[in-house]
Amino acid sequence: MNFDLASQPQFVQTAAGYALQGWDVAKGWLLSPAAWSQFGLLVAAFLAAWLLTRRLGPWLTRVLTPPEDARSLLATLRRFVLVFVALLLPLLAFGFTAIGEQATRAMFGSGAVIAFGKRVFLFLAARILVREIITDGFLKLLGRFILIPVMALYALGLLDVATARLNEMTVALGNIEFTLMAVIRGLIAGSILFWLGRWSNDQTGGYIQRQQEMPPATRQLATKAAELTIYGIAFILLMNIVGIPLTSLAVIGGAVGVGIGFGLQQIASNYISGVILLLEGQATVGDYVELDNGLAGTIVQTTARAMILETFDGRWIVVPNEDFITTRVINYSDQGSSNRYEVPFRVSYDTDINQIPKIIEAAVATHPDVLSDPFPPDCELRAFGDSGVEFAVEFWVNGLDDGRNRYTSDVGFLIWNALKDNGIQIPYPQRVVHMKQAEA
Structure with a gap:
């Protein structure tokens, strides 16, 4: 098949080149006895995995399903493992195909077809993972637009080619240049890290709030300290993944310090006031307070910048933390006083x-x-x-x-x-x- 594509755009020529390579590979597979043997092994591996899944699937579901009212750590672990039973078919097919690949390479010295089949089974596993197992909206979005396309390129054998091209393309940011691959890797890693940070922060905060023997103010302070620590670690890990040296953060820290000194005084004051309030415990969630300016309500939420009061007529008032430090506050302390x-x-x-x-x-x-x-x-x-x-x-x-x-x-x-x-x-x-x- 010869076509004159010299007058066509470069991307058309490149696509045509890949198409011709694919045609040559497919033609070689169709005419090769070794390839037909590998196709047969792929079909046999899939059928064996399907039969075994029909037997193992219901049994695993019964074993892993805990009682509805069970809330122990073991019950939670069983529920977590149970959702992955849907991956049993593609993973078993992948395992059987890997065994067949070793036999094929030993007999024919070639295993390209069966290796392609292995990659297809992994692609199917990734698709099931995104569509049936992942329930978090953000992770499902990452899986749909990142994981599945990457696995599709891997199944077609084009992942290395795409990675090499992305490494050749650069993005300039002032005097700093990044490869497009580094930018994509940073976006993906940042998304996953900060999702993990949010998830671990929710888990840590929930655990701290359940410790009823701790005073409410101490629980609030511990929750905020854990939040800062978790997101700080995620940020440092992201800097290492992207390749930005941590020593350069000193310059950023200096700029932030100048910004706080001039433009962010009020925010810094409110933040420090919030820490003082949590440490002293003078006003916590559930207290009914009245400020010197006449504002009054029950504290329903504390943030790094302000406290939120709910009045008896249902309105929420956001009061900066600094007002609780610099003005007179009457605390009626509705919690049993x-x-x-x-x-x-x-x-x-x-x-x-x-x-x-x-x-x-x-x-x-x-x-x-x-x-x-x-x-x-x-x-x-x-x-x-x-x-x-x-x-x-x-x-x-x-x-x-x-x-x-x-x-x-x-x-x-x-x-x-x-x-x-x-x-x-x-x-x-x-x-x-x-x-x-x-x-x-």
């Missing part, structure tokens, strides 16, 4: 006020959330007002009087009912007007 509230009321001047404290204190003490420790309900005389005698009852509760808790409202109802039951009148506002008649 006691808070005191009071409800004012007044009675008529016709009332025997000596009976009021006993009646009101007994009524308020019946509320299930009112505490007797540190102090029981305390009814105090506050003033002799214009319209009546003014009292207030103080009481202690665990929690905050807002949201789902309505302590002052409940106590107000108790006061009303107690006064009504004892015939005590709550006066209306009154004014006494004296009219003086003018003399004739």
Whole structure:
């Protein structure tokens, strides 16, 4: 087959050259007895793997499937291995083909066809891995657009050619030049490393948060320290893989230091303030706090830069960590601490006020959330007002009087009912007007 391709573009000539080489290889295989023997071995290996998979697959599935409620380390390991049963057919075919390749090379001195079959079985294994086993979206994306194309090139015997071409092509970044292969390798390695970093960070953070004997602030600090360590190691490994010397990071570190000194002061201040808050434990997740500027809410999340407060009306407020250090903060500490509230009321001047404290204190003490420790309900005389005698009852509760808790409202109802039951009148506002008649 002779074609005059001199007038065609270079890539057409190159593609035609590869096509002619493939045709020559295929023609050689079709006309070679050794090749037909290898084709026969490939078919036999596949059939043997298929028959063995039909026997082993259900048995392995039964053995590896743990009880549904099992949560031990062994059960987790069994579930992990179970998902790879889908690879049994291509891997067994690959193993049988490898045995056949040794026999073929010993008999005919050639094993190109059966070696091609081995690579095809590996390609099929990679395809099953991406389509049926990997569930993470990011890893599935890497498998679909990187692993499968690479395995396809390997199966066709073009991986070395493609690698050599990528090593010849360079990408310039200022005064630094990288080969295209180095860039691709860095992107792939970086993606995998930082996915592993995210996964290990989630696992480490979950393990630390389950250690209930540690104070919440210590758990938060340990989680952030583990996160920085994991991503720092991933970054250093990536620099080594790409080939960037770590000594060059000193220059980058100096530039970052200058940036922090001039443009990133606020970010650095918030980050350091966050570390101080975690170390001192003055405000942690679950605490109800009120800042000097009037912002108030429950801390639902802490980050390196800020704390997130949730108000009782469902709004989230992002408060920089520095505000917790440089301003006054009232921490009501909703996690089991006691808070005191009071409800004012007044009675008529016709009332025997000596009976009021006993009646009101007994009524308020019946509320299930009112505490007797540190102090029981305390009814105090506050003033002799214009319209009546003014009292207030103080009481202690665990929690905050807002949201789902309505302590002052409940106590107000108790006061009303107690006064009504004892015939005590709550006066209306009154004014006494004296009219003086003018003399004739």
